[in-house]
Amino acid sequence: MKVKINNFDALIVVDMQNDFMPTGVLPVPEADQIVPSINEYTKLFESKGLPVFFTRDWHPENHISFKGYGGIWPPHCVQHTEGAKFHKDLYIPSDNKFIISKGTSQDFDAYSGFQGTILNDLLKERGIKRIFVCGVATDYCVKNTVLGGLNLGYQTFVLEDAIKGVNVKPDDSKKAIDTMLKNGAVFITKEDISA
Numbered sequence: 211m212k213v214k215i216n217n218f219d220a221l222i223v224v225d226m227q228n229d230f231m232p233t234g235v236l237p238v239p240e241a242d243q244i245v246p247s248i249n250e251y252t253k254l255f256e257s258k259g260l261p262v263f264f265t266r267d268w269h270p271e272n273h274i275s276f277k278g279y280g281g282i283w284p285p286h287c288v289q290h291t292e293g294a295k296f297h298k299d300l301y302i303p304s305d306n307k308f309i310i311s312k313g314t315s316q317d318f319d320a321y322s323g324f325q326g327t328i329l330n331d332l333l334k335e336r337g338i339k340r341i342f343v344c345g346v347a348t349d350y351c352v353k354n355t356v357l358g359g360l361n362l363g364y365q366t367f368v369l370e371d372a373i374k375g376v377n378v379k380p381d382d383s384k385k386a387i388d389t390m391l392k393n394g395a396v397f398i399t400k401e402d403i404s405a
């Protein structure tokens with residue numbers, strides 16, 4: 211398939227934070243290996259003057275998703291900690307980029323970058339019609355951001371060569387991919403993009 215990037219496209223990079231890297235507290239296997247691929251996509255969008263949105267988990271230290279506070283996860287991506295920072299090699303453009311923090315209230319969790327954020331408003335304001343999603347984790351925040359984008363009416367592409375799953379159960383990522391496909395997401399790689 212050939213996809214030509216146009217002026218109504220935006221890139222969304224999901225949760226490429228230290229705590230989700232293989233050495234982090236909530237490791238997504240091989241998450242660090244997609245950094246170069248994500249950087250290529252970011253530079254492509256930047257070179258066309260298109261916006262890039264970086265979501266991040268940004269939890270208070272007593273967040274509802276944490277073990278001991280009603281949730282299932284070890285404490286992760288606590289606001290202002292090293293673990294919440296983006297991977298050190300993740301390329302962040304100096305202009306036309308937006309950091310979207312989610313899960314910022316103690317009593318509300320957000321797997322989707324659209325939940326409780328201004329992401330949809332920022333996209334709409336810019337006339338964005340299509341979103342291209344990459345990052346981690348395939349089976350949680352990537353999946354929910356993609357489904358959110360589809361429900362909000364965006365044509366949604368998943369960048370297959372720039373996602374990784376956590377796979378709490380071994381086939382979680384596979385199931386997530388099936389669900390995204392069923393809901394209308396289109397999976398592509400760099401080879402499919404014609405600049």
Ligand code: VGL
Binds near residue numbers: 230283347348349350
């Ligand atoms: C995520 C688990 C908990 C994710 C966030 O970014 O996919 N997963 N919080």
Ligand code: ZN
Binds near residue numbers: 267269275287
């Ligand atoms: Zn989280």
